Amino acid sequence: MPILKSAKKRLVQDEKKKYRNFLRKKEMKNILKEVRALVASKNKEEALKILPKVYKLIDKAAKTNVIKDNTASRKKSRVTKLVNSIS
Numbered sequence: 001m002p003i004l005k006s007a008k009k010r011l012v013q014d015e016k017k018k019y020r021n022f023l024r025k026k027e028m029k030n031i032l033k034e035v036r037a038l039v040a041s042k043n044k045e046e047a048l049k050i051l052p053k054v055y056k057l058i059d060k061a062a063k064t065n066v067i068k069d070n071t072a073s074r075k076k077s078r079v080t081k082l083v084n085s086i087s
Contacts, residue, residue: 021066026057028057028067035079044086 001010031054038047055076062072 021064024057024061024064024066028061031057032045032075032079035083039082039086042086047083047086051080051083 002011010050031050033056035047035050038044038050058067058072061067062069067075
């Protein structure tokens with residue numbers, strides 16, 4: 001455990017950041033699961049409606065360094081390809 005006052009404060013800040021990052025990542029994963037479920041049920045219209053929200057969550061995660069930029073690009077590319085594969 002930290003002894004200095006500044007180290008204690010830093011610990012509290014890190015815990016808050018960790019929780020915030022966890023929530024952002026969890027939200028991103030949940031919406032990706034939702035899109036995959038829509039694709040599995042061949043519901044292209046609904047998947048296309050959710051796609052901008054998916055992009056927004058992925059971009060925010062990348063902007064706040066929860067995920068790296070290339071990871072965000074890869075995820076967006078793959079989810080778009082998946083939605084477009086529905087005929």
